[in-house]
Amino acid sequence: MMMDVEIVKSSKDWDNVLDLSPHTTIFHTWCWLKTMEKHSKKKIMGKRCRAKLYPLVILDGDDAVGLFPVYHYKGPVSFALSPPSGVEDLYLGPLILNYDSLKQSKRESRFFSMVREVDMFIKDEMSPNFILFHTPPNLLDSRPFKWLGYDVEPRYTYVLHLTTIDEVWKNFHRSLRRGIEKARKNGITVRMGDKEDVEHIYNLLRRRNRIHTTKDFVSEIYEKFYPKNVRVFIAEDDGERLSGIVNICYRDKVCFWIGAPKYTSNGINPNELVFYESIRWAVENGYRYYEVMGADDFTLYDFKRKFNGNLTMYFTVRRYRPSFIKVIEAVYRCIRPRYR
């Protein structure tokens, strides 16, 4: 199957076909992609390099069959990334249009041809030394990348299925339920937040070194996407802001995006309550899923597991050019302690 790869020039052409893929996330929308391009920078050997977005459409004849946003960083070493660096994005990668309605044989041959063409395009246009993609959740097939010689690693995120708030509550870990009750009893309240609250959350995260993007980026996202796609929840004690989270609402899912800096005083954790209230908000507003983003980080595992979300898989795929760079990585992995 021969396919063509083209760079999309207008937001209309891009956003019009987004709905055709079951794996589309808000990060794939034109506006989010462009905002990320503006703010994403990568430090390569001490040099700060700006990102250049390639919003690629894959055409089979005249028909668009897939989209693949790729960011290129040109420095002493060249990178092709999707999602870009330093914008708090967990996944992006390819979208295959009409994926669910295709039969398996068509699905995989289309996906394979698409990735092969994009891989060639990247090689010709960007000649990167390092390629790294995180594919969108629920796209369970990573074989096209494997067949093209990429290293693939499975990743996970937690997704709660929202039925009724009682069901969700029952499914929580006992200690989480206790924590929420305790916070409530101690007078902690949760309210919706605004731009100033987003900045407050950002500052709290920055202080704890738990955010890796700029305040400008977060503010711009808020300005562009509030209130339709971005919602802020703030936990307060007597008017004093303790903690908060910024959520993304897209399609039938609400995602926890940034926030919840570690905060406990007298054994009270406002984060648990703020999550609970935002989940309740999602249920009341008819959303079907709530994603507690990222289930791989063992240090955050103890907090996130308590929500008892279902595991959803996505993949990290990487490739080195020339491949001898892989040797350096292999040596590094050899030195790094493995046995716990």
Add this chain to the structure above:
Amino acid sequence: MRPSIGASGLGIGDKMIEICEDGVYWDELVERSPHGSIFHTWEWLKIVEKHTSSKLYPIVGFKGSTPIGVYPIFLQKRGIFRLAFSPPSRALLLYMGPAFVRYNSLKQSRRETTFLEFQNAVDKFIRDELRCGYVRVRTSPELIDCRPLKWSGYDVEPLYTYVIDLAKGVDGVLRNLNRKLRAGIEKTRKEGVKVEQGDKEDLEHLRILLYERFVKQGRKPKRSYYKSYLRDIYRRFYPDNLRIFVARYKGETVGGLVVLCFKDWSALWIGIPKIELKGIYPNDLAQWEAIKWACENGFKRYEEMDAGHLKFRHFKSKYNPCVAPWFSAEKCLGMYRFAKVIRGVLNVIKG
């Protein structure tokens, strides 16, 4: 009541792992586990142990007195190296690994802690008792969480298999097949190809064809490749868990496959290499007859084992299966890590 099964028990906190010596008890746990496959059954493991020059450690995990799962580990000694596998290579097996009891009824957080604790206990056993520096575990497709392995220091790679849902019945599955495949099957049937259930001799014939395929691929298998292994598997598992479907054309065997079945699962295990015959597709017909047989005998799933090969995907994907990931996890220690780097470097040099 916890049965007395263990020869050696290792205390890991309040959790214990034990080496099981009671095949009936083991099989009962495998039967209860959603990850328990035919490859986990006691007799299959014992046959694998016999034919792969390895020592089997059938580990059962306990929480208090309640069994949480089984974890078969095979120890192999190669020169100065001591290696642990689940499953071992050269036994025509894709996956094995841990099989947890009552897993699906647990909350997600409980599933994770159970797996993580069991994995840690098994790792400790492999390291301290078996003194292995290399472990390779390949988990069942039913187990979608590989994080406990990652968190325990394994490098994990996703692998794939194809699963056809038989819930819609024969007609439903038939409707879903690729149009060309349907036409091909019909044509093959009209040309007079007949599919029958085979026996020991057909299995032997299949083995020889398999052997010839390996020779053609440039490998150097022994003449007796898999002979006694397949004979033992046949003796124990035919006809309840193993069926052979062969396609015959003008008195000759021109296609076929070996199907395994266990609980509500059936699978294409070994297939006969494609024989070039113009305009007819005996392997397609044979597999279709196997799927039909599985449907009619109440199996809920039919797996076309291994979806990892670019080359073979066309044969399997035209039945319109779902693609299901499973995982290969590897961990190396000390000089084994060094050996792996050398191997990696050689691979890169070879391209």
